[in-house]
Amino acid sequence: MSFMDSIAAGLSLVGNVESFLALFVGVAIGTIGGAIPGMSATMAVALTLPFTFAMQPITGILLLLGVYKGGIFGGSIPAILIKTPGTPASSATILDGYPMAEKGEAGRALGMALWASCTADVISNLALILFAGWLASFALSFGPPEFFTLILFSLTIIAGVSGTSLLRGALSALLGLLLATIGLDLVYGTNRFTFGDPNMMGGLNFIAVLIGLFAIPEILAMVWNPTAHVGTARSLGNNRVTFADYRRCFKSIVRGSFIGVFLGSIPGIGAAPSAFLSYSEARRTSKNRDNFGKGEVEGVAASEAGNNGVAGATLIPLLALGVPGDVITAIIIGAFMIHGLQPGPMMFILNVDIIYGLFIGLIVSSFFLFIVGTVAIRGFKYVADIPKRILIPAVLVLCIYGVFAVNNNIFDVGVMFAMGWVGYLMVRYQVPAAPFLIAFILGPLLEDNFRQSMLMSGSDPLILFRGPITWFFWLLTVITVIAIVRAGVRAVRGIPLGGGP
Amino acid sequence: MTERQVQLRLGIGALIAAVLLTLVAIPQWVSSPSNVQRLVLSPLFWPYALAGFTFLAGLGLIFGGLRMTDSGEPVDAPSDDPRAAWMRLAGMAVIMVLAMFLMPRLGMVLTAMLIFVATAFLVRTRHPKTALVCAVIVPLVLYAFFAHVAGVAIPQGDYLRLP
Numbered sequence: 067m068s069f070m071d072s073i074a075a076g077l078s079l080v081g082n083v084e085s086f087l088a089l090f091v092g093v094a095i096g097t098i099g100g101a102i103p104g105m106s107a108t109m110a111v112a113l114t115l116p117f118t119f120a121m122q123p124i125t126g127i128l129l130l131l132g133v134y135k136g137g138i139f140g141g142s143i144p145a146i147l148i149k150t151p152g153t154p155a156s157s158a159t160i161l162d163g164y165p166m167a168e169k170g171e172a173g174r175a176l177g178m179a180l181w182a183s184c185t186a187d188v189i190s191n192l193a194l195i196l197f198a199g200w201l202a203s204f205a206l207s208f209g210p211p212e213f214f215t216l217i218l219f220s221l222t223i224i225a226g227v228s229g230t231s232l233l234r235g236a237l238s239a240l241l242g243l244l245l246a247t248i249g250l251d252l253v254y255g256t257n258r259f260t261f262g263d264p265n266m267m268g269g270l271n272f273i274a275v276l277i278g279l280f281a282i283p284e285i286l287a288m289v290w291n292p293t294a295h296v297g298t299a300r301s302l303g304n305n306r307v308t309f310a311d312y313r314r315c316f317k318s319i320v321r322g323s324f325i326g327v328f329l330g331s332i333p334g335i336g337a338a339p340s341a342f343l344s345y346s347e348a349r350r351t352s353k354n355r356d357n358f359g360k361g362e363v364e365g366v367a368a369s370e371a372g373n374n375g376v377a378g379a380t381l382i383p384l385l386a387l388g389v390p391g392d393v394i395t396a397i398i399i400g401a402f403m404i405h406g407l408q409p410g411p412m413m414f415i416l417n418v419d420i421i422y423g424l425f426i427g428l429i430v431s432s433f434f435l436f437i438v439g440t441v442a443i444r445g446f447k448y449v450a451d452i453p454k455r456i457l458i459p460a461v462l463v464l465c466i467y468g469v470f471a472v473n474n475n476i477f478d479v480g481v482m483f484a485m486g487w488v489g490y491l492m493v494r495y496q497v498p499a500a501p502f503l504i505a506f507i508l509g510p511l512l513e514d515n516f517r518q519s520m521l522m523s524g525s526d527p528l529i530l531f532r533g534p535i536t537w538f539f540w541l542l543t544v545i546t547v548i549a550i551v552r553a554g555v556r557a558v559r560g561i562p563l564g565g566g567p
Numbered sequence: 568m569t570e571r572q573v574q575l576r577l578g579i580g581a582l583i584a585a586v587l588l589t590l591v592a593i594p595q596w597v598s599s600p601s602n603v604q605r606l607v608l609s610p611l612f613w614p615y616a617l618a619g620f621t622f623l624a625g626l627g628l629i630f631g632g633l634r635m636t637d638s639g640e641p642v643d644a645p646s647d648d649p650r651a652a653w654m655r656l657a658g659m660a661v662i663m664v665l666a667m668f669l670m671p672r673l674g675m676v677l678t679a680m681l682i683f684v685a686t687a688f689l690v691r692t693r694h695p696k697t698a699l700v701c702a703v704i705v706p707l708v709l710y711a712f713f714a715h716v717a718g719v720a721i722p723q724g725d726y727l728r729l730p
Contacts (some may be wrong), residue, residue, distance in 0.1 A: 116713075116714070116717075119717055119719075120716055120717035120718065156633045182640070231574075233624055233631060234577065234628070236624050236627075237577065237621070237624045237625075237628065240620050240621045240624060241621075242622070243617050244588075244614070244617050247597075247613060247614050247617070252600070253608065253610070254600050254603070254610055256598040256610050257596070257597070257598050258595065258596070258597045258598075258610055259592065259596045260597060261612075283657075286659060288658065288690055289652075289655045289656055289659045289686075289689060289690055290652045290656060290693050291647070292690040293647065423721075453692065453693065453694050453697070454695065455687060455691065455698075456687060456692060456698055456701055459684075459687045459690075459698070459701075459702070460683070460701060461688035461706050462682060462686055462708065463679045463683050463705055463706055463709065464683060464705075466666070466675070466679060466682070467675070467679070467710075467721075468707045470722075471713050472569070472719060472720070474719060474720050476670050476671060476722070479624065479666070480667050483666075486663075493577070495573050495577055496573060497577065513613050516613075517607075517608060520608055521579075521606050522603070523703065525605040525607045525608065541573035
């Protein structure tokens, strides 16, 4: 199929009111969800997922992608107006956004955040379109040993960079892998940790685990401290962003977008580190570096470009390799699976219309983000006024309905509650939840590819080193582990990363 | 809890989990056919391997915790009154257990209404009337969507039958 044929196939799939409406509604939900302190882009995507079950696959996935894009931008609104990031990715925006709001320039900061987000979003989407197909065609030559080493590398990097310590990340990933062993054995069909309960034989439901890990702990945190997330919103002020501001920050925006694309395409790193790296690079190279941290509009532009640059790029490993790049793409992979689609290189052959439909939808989402964002900036005070102690019970009820709807099974609701407590303990003990969830998703794939490799070789482990691709991933895994351990040891000793004491 | 205590507790927890898995859980709850010729292909191999790595991670955490200098700074989420906070958490656990018990009997809509009210009052809402109104409306709207748009068979219970 030629490129033009693929685009035509994609357009025929998404060229209808329903798809664009889903995308628009998704961006609006995401922006509102991201803007509410105490919710997050992750939670917004997780809670929207059950509503996609009744939709066509492409419509449902576009809705979720809209929520993702909107959520990442939405987080910047409370970051600037009430010094509370709506989503962790917006933490860097506080550094200059809130000082600008204090100076009466909140409208200018929010305007720049929107322009930078939309620009980065377009660049990120273009990178996805350019690189995902290329990577997928490369991955078509992968066999079980190559996939095993790829997944192992992905899990290593996700475990290493998701939290404060490699060991806590590794522990989280191991628990996720252990949880994934529940159910019938992949080869022999015997019971593993099912306790004789038929509900456990198919393994634990992914949506129940996901919502339990990412929504219920927020509810429990609110129960622990009901007066958290309280802040006073600043007014927008009279200053608005100008084209001169945008032109002055353009270099930082483009640089931040590329940083976002690069870090987003590596599984596990995510939007928050990208925003901070983009911010620090902008500060290092700016003529106004002394103003950074005191209310410099370029700082807002750089951090917002950094976090939104990730949004399209995290879909590169998801679509091309079937490996989720972060927690939100892990939720989106769940949406694919629910609709009977398996992201990965074969999808570029079997479902090329869906792939190109998504590409078209993503490009359109940047324009929707601009429209919705412009309205959201002005309407934030209504969102900020929603009482959190009414919102949280509503979220709990929504979780119960959503999880039940997956399999029409009350057992899944129980799994969600149980995972909620696990997630809350992980929050309190500072164990990152992202490696747990991604390991839970990738666990069966990891084991399956390992055992297929062993079957192929007559149990000779040397098959896991059979060619340049496997060597490449082993090398990356070793380098990653060494780098993370070295960084951890230096952090414990209090040595700066850049050099000696 | 300080950072060091967290690290040590995690390490000890991981060690205990690994030992329990190896000695109790895997032998008892993972079945393997007797004709598996190679250990690496057995259904037992993967759980044992994961238990082994969990043990190593636990050792690493304990070792790291012992080498860590204790700053004495607490890492817990702050709360105005910890005792009341623990009571609220226990209350939330009771709500969840009761929800599982009541859902097949009262149905999902009535149970969701009760959960809404109980949770709103547990977190000391300052808008009790709004909470009561939302407790009725939110479960009904969700019922309407899931039952009539998404085609999900929402449990109706023994006392209330909704259209």
